[in-house]
Amino acid sequence: MAGGPSKALLAELATRPGRDTLASTATKGAFIAVSLLFLAALLFAPLVMVFATALSKGVLPYLQSFQDADTVAAIRLTLVTAAIVVPLNTVFGIAAAWAIAKFEFRGKSVLITLIDLPIAVSPVIAGLIYVLLFGIQGWFGLWLQEHNFSIIFALPGIVIATLFVTLPYVARELIPLMQQLGNDEEEAAITLGAGGLMTFFRVTLPKIRWGLVYGVILCNARAMGEFGAVSVVSGHIRGLTTTMPLHVEILYNEYNFVGAFAVASLLTLLAVLTLVIKTLVEWRTGYRKR
Amino acid sequence: MNAVRAPSILPGFGMTLGFSTFFLCAIVLIPLAALVMRTATMGWEEFLAIVLDERAVASYRLSFGAALLAAFINSVFGFVVAWTLVRYEFPGRKLIDAFIDMPFALPTAVSGIALTAVFAENGPLGQLLAAYGIRVAYTWVGIVVALTLIGLPFVVRSVQPALLEVQRDLEDAAETLGAGRFYTFRRIILPTVLPALLTGFTMAFARGVGEYGSVIFIAGNLPFETEITPLLIVIKLEEFDYAGAAALGFIMLVISFVMLLSINLLQAWGRRRMVAAGR
Numbered sequence: 001m002a003g004g005p006s007k008a009l010l011a012e013l014a015t016r017p018g019r020d021t022l023a024s025t026a027t028k029g030a031f032i033a034v035s036l037l038f039l040a041a042l043l044f045a046p047l048v049m050v051f052a053t054a055l056s057k058g059v060l061p062y063l064q065s066f067q068d069a070d071t072v073a074a075i076r077l078t079l080v081t082a083a084i085v086v087p088l089n090t091v092f093g094i095a096a097a098w099a100i101a102k103f104e105f106r107g108k109s110v111l112i113t114l115i116d117l118p119i120a121v122s123p124v125i126a127g128l129i130y131v132l133l134f135g136i137q138g139w140f141g142l143w144l145q146e147h148n149f150s151i152i153f154a155l156p157g158i159v160i161a162t163l164f165v166t167l168p169y170v171a172r173e174l175i176p177l178m179q180q181l182g183n184d185e186e187e188a189a190i191t192l193g194a195g196g197l198m199t200f201f202r203v204t205l206p207k208i209r210w211g212l213v214y215g216v217i218l219c220n221a222r223a224m225g226e227f228g229a230v231s232v233v234s235g236h237i238r239g240l241t242t243t244m245p246l247h248v249e250i251l252y253n254e255y256n257f258v259g260a261f262a263v264a265s266l267l268t269l270l271a272v273l274t275l276v277i278k279t280l281v282e283w284r285t286g287y288r289k290r
Numbered sequence: 291m292n293a294v295r296a297p298s299i300l301p302g303f304g305m306t307l308g309f310s311t312f313f314l315c316a317i318v319l320i321p322l323a324a325l326v327m328r329t330a331t332m333g334w335e336e337f338l339a340i341v342l343d344e345r346a347v348a349s350y351r352l353s354f355g356a357a358l359l360a361a362f363i364n365s366v367f368g369f370v371v372a373w374t375l376v377r378y379e380f381p382g383r384k385l386i387d388a389f390i391d392m393p394f395a396l397p398t399a400v401s402g403i404a405l406t407a408v409f410a411e412n413g414p415l416g417q418l419l420a421a422y423g424i425r426v427a428y429t430w431v432g433i434v435v436a437l438t439l440i441g442l443p444f445v446v447r448s449v450q451p452a453l454l455e456v457q458r459d460l461e462d463a464a465e466t467l468g469a470g471r472f473y474t475f476r477r478i479i480l481p482t483v484l485p486a487l488l489t490g491f492t493m494a495f496a497r498g499v500g501e502y503g504s505v506i507f508i509a510g511n512l513p514f515e516t517e518i519t520p521l522l523i524v525i526k527l528e529e530f531d532y533a534g535a536a537a538l539g540f541i542m543l544v545i546s547f548v549m550l551l552s553i554n555l556l557q558a559w560g561r562r563r564m565v566a567a568g569r
Binding site: 023027028031032034035036038039041042043044045046047049050053091092094095096098099102103104105106111113114115116117118120121122123124125128129130131132133135136137138139160163164167171183186187190191195196199200218221224225226227228231232244245246248249252257260261264267268270271272274275278279282283 | 295296298299300301302303305306307309310311313314317318319320321322324325328367370371373374375377378380384386388389390391392393394395396397398399400401403404405407408413414415435438439442471496499500501502503507520521523524527530532535536539542543546547549550553554
């Protein structure tokens, strides 16, 4: 939620008598100082450190670390995973929000709880459950081996684990938004003879588009950055099943700090870009999270 | 309501509900059921031997203790940050407000290696603290620092809207009637913000208990000392000890359920208090 006090509120505050005492000014200064120091040590210092370490040997070694074949493979795997996961979870989010926001039915709260569940579950558990199903000693492990198809330690496992952890993002954004917007306009469109798809694309989608953008970029950031769940199912086969975050770990454990932080700097830029888009959506449209 | 659903002229109910239910079952419900089944087929003795193993118990103590401490630190500093952002105008306020969500957007592996670099004994802040004999990286303190980073936005984002709800005229009235600052805080501000603060605390705690990526780099990962429960699960999986991993995973899953339930109850409590206060 960007925003805080409105201009009017602040103007009103400024005119209140007895507010601008020495004590209140000192309190204000103390609060701002503590906040800024806390955020600087915890949030800002690590961000600066990522770029400082990545560029510690100069720009050339930094750029050269992206020529490494395994690094390129990791970037490609991350992009492929996100390209599969984000559209699937977007479709899921829209479908779930349509069913939940537009209709009254039994078991709705159970459905909402299930959608929230991946947020509360540890990412390691998210990986573990698929290993128990598809791993060599898992329920379907032998069957998969006989049919020469691997899910764990391969792309399908990485995709499914990422699907699990990013499942709630779009749905959680759209459900409250669509509930708040109501059904009147959609009902009018249907009454006037529009089909279901036309109603969605011409009536609903324009109303929810900022919420959708919001959900999709957060889903994408998590999909590209997920570590725990993917780490459990990936097997860490260098150049084959390592996504960017996993590749960061491998390089870091090899004491290749420039390489590790160079890949990390790309992920950091992605995070910054995500925040910029998110903030622009909030400032431009007044769209607020919660 | 006798029918399964109330009548509506809007189309697409069957298709959207069918698809989302199928998707949820395939991705979430059935795999989680597999974890529960795997644990259920285990004998009691085997299950208890795994979950009450000394190394496992030491890891719970660390995971819960560190998450609890980090959530507590976040409740204090998160409140101060939220207060600063809501009540004061200063240059860069909107940028800092947007910046709070950084831990949500930053991959955990990145925050893990970056925090380690900052707080290692040759890092900028690590050097500073080492001069006072405080070691952060590769100790439990480092785990608390990582979990504080991860949990911060949960507290700030819960408390901010609640602070906007505080009735300013009540504060002014209290002040004119002679109440001191702390009395006003304790009797007017805190009661309004408390449900939101507790919700943020629980969310940060729940996230911290399960956190893996940002912790393992800074933790040192010594058994009995700096080994968190999620890491122990990963170690058991790497040793192909599926039963051990499943049992520990089951314990963590139950805890997540309890957390989710408490968050929902806290939020319902907060809403009821809002209604009761006539807002």
